[in-house]
Amino acid sequence: MLDRTRTTLSDGTTIDDLINVQTREVQLRAISDPELYDIEMRKVFGKTWLLLGHESEIPNPGDFITRLMGSDPVLITRQKDGSIKVLLNVCPHRGMRVCTSDAGNAKVHTCIYHGWAFKNDGDFIGAPVAGEKMHGDILPKEKLGLTQARSHLYGGLIFATWNFDGPSFDEFLGEMKWYYDMLFQRTDRGLEVLGPPQRFTIKANWKTACEQSAADGFHTLTLHRWLGEFAKFGDGDLTTSMYGTEVGSLQGHALRCMPVANKFKQAAGFRDGNLTLEEKLAIVPPPGITKEMLPELIRNLTPEQLGLLVDSPPQVGGMFPNVLIAFIYVPQPDGEIIGLTSLHTYIPKGPDELEFCNYILAEKDAPEEHKQKALQFAVRMLGTSGMVEQDDSDTWPHITQTAKGAAGRNITMKYQAICNTPPRPDWPGPALVYEGFTKDDTQWNWWLAYRDLMNSAL
Amino acid sequence: MNAATPTDFSVADAPFRANRVPVGSPAYNQITEFLYEEAWLLDEIRLAEWVERLDDDLRYTCPVRQTRPLNQQAASIVRTVMHFDETYASIRGRVGRITDTRSAWAEDPPSRTRRLVTNILVEATDKPDEFEVKSYLLCSRSRFDETNLLMLSCVRHDLLRRHGASFKLARREIIIDQTVLGFPNLAIFL
Ligand code: FES
Ligand SMILES: [Fe+2]
Numbered sequence: 112m113l114d115r116t117r118t119t120l121s122d123g124t125t126i127d128d129l130i131n132v133q134t135r136e137v138q139l140r141a142i143s144d145p146e147l148y149d150i151e152m153r154k155v156f157g158k159t160w161l162l163l164g165h166e167s168e169i170p171n172p173g174d175f176i177t178r179l180m181g182s183d184p185v186l187i188t189r190q191k192d193g194s195i196k197v198l199l200n201v202c203p204h205r206g207m208r209v210c211t212s213d214a215g216n217a218k219v220h221t222c223i224y225h226g227w228a229f230k231n232d233g234d235f236i237g238a239p240v241a242g243e244k245m246h247g248d249i250l251p252k253e254k255l256g257l258t259q260a261r262s263h264l265y266g267g268l269i270f271a272t273w274n275f276d277g278p279s280f281d282e283f284l285g286e287m288k289w290y291y292d293m294l295f296q297r298t299d300r301g302l303e304v305l306g307p308p309q310r311f312t313i314k315a316n317w318k319t320a321c322e323q324s325a326a327d328g329f330h331t332l333t334l335h336r337w338l339g340e341f342a343k344f345g346d347g348d349l350t351t352s353m354y355g356t357e358v359g360s361l362q363g364h365a366l367r368c369m370p371v372a373n374k375f376k377q378a379a380g381f382r383d384g385n386l387t388l389e390e391k392l393a394i395v396p397p398p399g400i401t402k403e404m405l406p407e408l409i410r411n412l413t414p415e416q417l418g419l420l421v422d423s424p425p426q427v428g429g430m431f432p433n434v435l436i437a438f439i440y441v442p443q444p445d446g447e448i449i450g451l452t453s454l455h456t457y458i459p460k461g462p463d464e465l466e467f468c469n470y471i472l473a474e475k476d477a478p479e480e481h482k483q484k485a486l487q488f489a490v491r492m493l494g495t496s497g498m499v500e501q502d503d504s505d506t507w508p509h510i511t512q513t514a515k516g517a518a519g520r521n522i523t524m525k526y527q528a529i530c531n532t533p534p535r536p537d538w539p540g541p542a543l544v545y546e547g548f549t550k551d552d553t554q555w556n557w558w559l560a561y562r563d564l565m566n567s568a569l
Numbered sequence: 570m571n572a573a574t575p576t577d578f579s580v581a582d583a584p585f586r587a588n589r590v591p592v593g594s595p596a597y598n599q600i601t602e603f604l605y606e607e608a609w610l611l612d613e614i615r616l617a618e619w620v621e622r623l624d625d626d627l628r629y630t631c632p633v634r635q636t637r638p639l640n641q642q643a644a645s646i647v648r649t650v651m652h653f654d655e656t657y658a659s660i661r662g663r664v665g666r667i668t669d670t671r672s673a674w675a676e677d678p679p680s681r682t683r684r685l686v687t688n689i690l691v692e693a694t695d696k697p698d699e700f701e702v703k704s705y706l707l708c709s710r711s712r713f714d715e716t717n718l719l720m721l722s723c724v725r726h727d728l729l730r731r732h733g734a735s736f737k738l739a740r741r742e743i744i745i746d747q748t749v750l751g752f753p754n755l756a757i758f759l
Contacts, residue, residue, distance in 0.1 A: 213635035213748060214644075306649030309633055311750035336672035341665060466749060471650050487654050491662075495652040496631075496755035498666055501675030504753035505712070 116568045118154075120146050126565045135555050136523035142514035143316040147565075148462040155432050155564050156181025160263065160270045160283045162434050162456050163187060165470065166195060167267060167303035173216040173231060176307075179458045179466070180271060185260065186210045186220065187269060188231040197271040198233040199258035204246070209257065214307065220257075233257035266295030267302055268454075284430075286542035287364040291430070293420045294438055297400075298407045300475040302452065305486045309469040309494045315507030316514075317433060317459040318561075320467070322524075323503070324429030324436075324457075325557035326365040328353050328549025329528070334502050342498075345374070356423060356538070357530070357545040357553045363431030363560025365553035368423040371395050374440065375448075381422055388414070391421045398424060398438040398450030399474055401481055415539035428553075431560050433457045441488045449481070451489045463511050469494035526551035526558070590691035590700065597691050600702055600729060603736045608684035608706075611758055614676075616664045619758070624730055624737040629655040631723075631743040631759065646744060652755055653743065660758075675756035681711040682757060688724075698731040699739070706743075706759060710752060722746045723759060 118126045129141040141147060163178045169189040176187050177200055184200040186209065202209050207224040210217075219236065221228040226239040227246070235255035238245035246255055260271040263280040270280055284291055295302065313320070323330065331338070332349050339349040351373045359365035371391075372381040378395045380386060386394075392405050397420045400408055409417060428436050435455040442448050452473055458466040471489040473482040492499050513519045530545035530552050538544055545552045590597050603622075610619045623629075631653035637645040655663070667673045688705040703726055710719040728740035743759045 212637055212641075215637065215641065304650075306651075307633055307635060307647055309650060309652055310748060311752060311754070313753040333672075334674060337666050337670045340670045340672055486650065487659075490651060490654040491659055495750065496663075498663060501754040501756040502673070504756075505674060508753070509713075 115566050118150060118566050120144070126562055130558055130562045131523070132559070132562075134523075135526040135529075135551070137526070137558055138520065139510070139514040139522045139524060140520035142318055142524075143462045143511045144514075145462045148316075148459070150565060151459070152182055153569060154567055155561065156459065157569075158272070158274045158277060158564060158567070159432055160272045160280055161432075162430070162454065163197065163269045163271055164308075165267050165302065165304045165472065166264060166269060167475075168214070168307065169195070171216065173218050174214075175210065175217060175220075175231065176214045177210055177212065180260065180273075182459060183273075184208055185271070186257070190232055195262060195264065195269060196232050197260040197262040197269065199260065201258070202227060203235070203255050203257065204238075227255075229257050233259050265291075268295065283362065284364065285360050285362050287358070287360050287362070287366070289416065289541050290358055290366050290368075290425055291364075293397075293412060293416050294425060294436070297397075297411050297420070298404060298474050298476055299411065302472045303475045305471045305473055305482060305489075309467075309471075309490075311467050311495050312460070313465050313467055313504050313507055314463055315465055315511045316462055317457045317465045319507035319510050320435075320455075320457040320465060320503070321429065321431075321433050322554055322557050323507075324365075324434065324455075325363060325431070326357055326359070326367045326428050326549070326553040328357070328367060329551075330506075334506065335499055337502070338499065353549045354547065355549070356534075356547075357549060358425070358540060358542050359545070359553035359556045360542050361556055361559055361563075363557040364429065365556065366425035366428030366436065367549065367553075368419065369426045370423045371421070375442065377446075388417060388421060392417075395421075395440075395448060396450075397421065398426065398440050398448075399452045399477065399485065400450065401474075401477055403478070404474060404476055407476065419539055429557070431557060432564075433459075437493060439492070441492065449484050449488050451485055451492060453489050453493050455494075465507075467494070526555035586692060588693040590693055592690075596700070597689075600691050600700060600736065601689050603729065604686050604689060604702070604704055607738075608686050612682050612684055614679055616668055620661060620664050622735075622737055623657055623660060624732075624739040625657045626739055627655070627657040627660065628740045628742075629653055629660055629738075630741070631745060631755070634745055634748045636748055652745070652750070653759075673756075675754055678713075680757060683709045684759075685709075694728075700729045700731075700736075702727040702729050708757075708759060710757065719752055721750065721752055721759070725759070 129138045161180050164176055168176050172189055172191045174189045178185055186198045186200040188196050200209050202222040204225055204227045207222050209222045210220050219228050228236040233256045235252050261275050262271040338344040339347045345351040352369055355369040357367050371378040375395050381391055426438055433456050437453045439451045440448055441451055454470045456468045458468055460466050471486055473485050528551040530550040532547040534544040534546050630651050632651050633647040635645050685707040686704050690703045692701045694701055706723050706725055708721045723743050723745045726742045729736040730739045
């Protein structure tokens with residue numbers, strides 16, 4: 112349990128004033144208040160586990176990438192022994208960014224300002240003109256290396272945190288791990304990135320994108336209406352894909368499980384209970400899995416996970432605080448089903464700006480042709496030019512601005528669509544389960560998780 | 570190596586190439602006019618007319634850029650994950666979404682754009698009806714009441730194919746200058 116404090120803004124407003132637990136409302140002021148932003152950087156981005164990339168981006172010893180971890184630049188390196196280190200990319204001498212490339216391979220990283228050099232595990236090697244001791248005698252060399260974050264690999268995804276005594280990564284995922292494992296731990300060799308991420312800027316506060324990622328189903332009906340109108344998803348009726356099961360936790364994680372039978376005619380018989388697991392898998396494999404990979408799937412998951420993955424796979428959702436997860440089916444005219452796999456991180460760049468960082472992935476063991484198709488469709492549907500996500504990019508800036516008005520800041524964001532349906536008795540998974548038409552519960556849980564961290568002692 | 574999609578600019582841009590179509594020559598002028606008209610059609614959101622100028626074997630791509638040291642500049646252009654990875658059919662799908670629905674919100678209301686096309690250089694190819702064309706594009710974009718123009722600069726490597734009195738675009742590779750785009754999306758064409 113977190114130590115609770117009463118986080119109070121300079122005008123006396125508390126976090127609990129902004130987030131009304133009784134009525135499930137959040138004051139718009141919470142969106143882009145600069146004072147809150149500063150606290151978020153320390154209490155949210157300084158404390159939780161953050162997604163920084165995938166190990167397939169740095170396959171060889173010496174490989175590195177640079178990323179943002181909250182507002183801190185980090186250098187992520189592959190070691191000789193195959194392990195990965197996440198290092199603060201800030202020179203301990205006088206604060207220059209040590210590595211200025213986006214990616215590459217180097218045994219030694221040398222700061223271009225005064226020449227301090229570091230091994231790719233962060234250890235300080237020395238400064239120029241060793242005899243003259245630029246680094247003095249006051250601090251031992253061991254104290255002059257790059258600051259190392261606590262890191263963890265999960266399904267090849269690189270996570271790190273500055274919270275050294277906080278929850279383990281598994282504790283952070285909590286009961287939701289059971290579901291995330293169905294996506295990230297389902298095959299022998301796991302996922303790989305198909306290239307470096309797309310990156311672009313939206314003039315909006317990070318939370319506008321992130322609370323949506325905690326599984327806002329309703330917005331699909333209106334903001335993404337073209338999917339029914341033009342792409343003819345659900346034969347033109349998007350409401351069919353709003354029925355399913357949302358799963359989430361008070362840690363703010365969420366996934367929307369969408370029944371395959373609602374989406375594919377060939378899966379209509381899934382409900383009758385006459386088909387075996389193997390038969391169903393062969394008819395519509397889970398997103399991103401090809402028929403050839405089914406034996407791996409069966410090896411890696413429990414029968415309960417497999418059963419859910421086949422009938423009602425998690426397709427969209429998020430991971431607190433700033434990750435969007437998409438494992439989406441894109442049916443082709445010829446009957447083939449392409450699975451898109453994409454992860455976004457929404458990186459805070461000040462109270463009014465976020466960087467959208469879009470990773471496109473595929474199963475390592477998928478055939479090359481499937482990967483290339485998945486990549487092309489991912490580019491066309493999601494990210495920079497993605498026809499789905501293009502439409503998200505105006506709402507977030509508008510909300511960020513409306514939140515600043517003298518009257519607007521007192522408007523509340525409402526999460527009052529509450530699920531009243533009990534979980535199916537045969538629901539096989541843990542965590543909080545919301546059955547039926549999409550509701551607001553998982554998004555509300557996102558705010559509860561946010562509130563918890565914002566009220567925690569530093 | 571395909572000269573239209575150079576991986577090493579120091580080779581592709583070697584000066585005084587023998588097959589240069591001189592600035593001001595009739596073919597150069599026709600191509601320049603084609604690009605100016607194209608910019609006009611896109612700025613006026615006459616997308617159906619723009620599509621008519623695309624050839625059906627079109628490849629339309631926009632690599633991701635990365636910051637790399639001077640001696641690794643080829644690696645600064647990433648052709649795996651790209652911002653656009655399109656064919657003629659997929660471009661028609663994108664345009665159809667905008668023209669045939671009432672819900673392509675990303676560009677409805679539309680941006681006010683200005684595509685400034687300059688530095689056009691043309692080269693003849695082995696095929697008499699095909700030209701490799703390099704042009705700079707500065708695209709400004711204004712949305713809603715935002716006073717600061719969003720800007721995107723790039724070089725476009727095109728393959729233009731003569732069709733009767735005009736041309737069609739058969740290939741375009743858009744090399745953007747930003748590693749992190751300042752545009753909130755690429756819901757417009759470059
Ligand atoms: S700041 Fe890096 S060596 Fe001085
Ligand atoms: Fe969306």
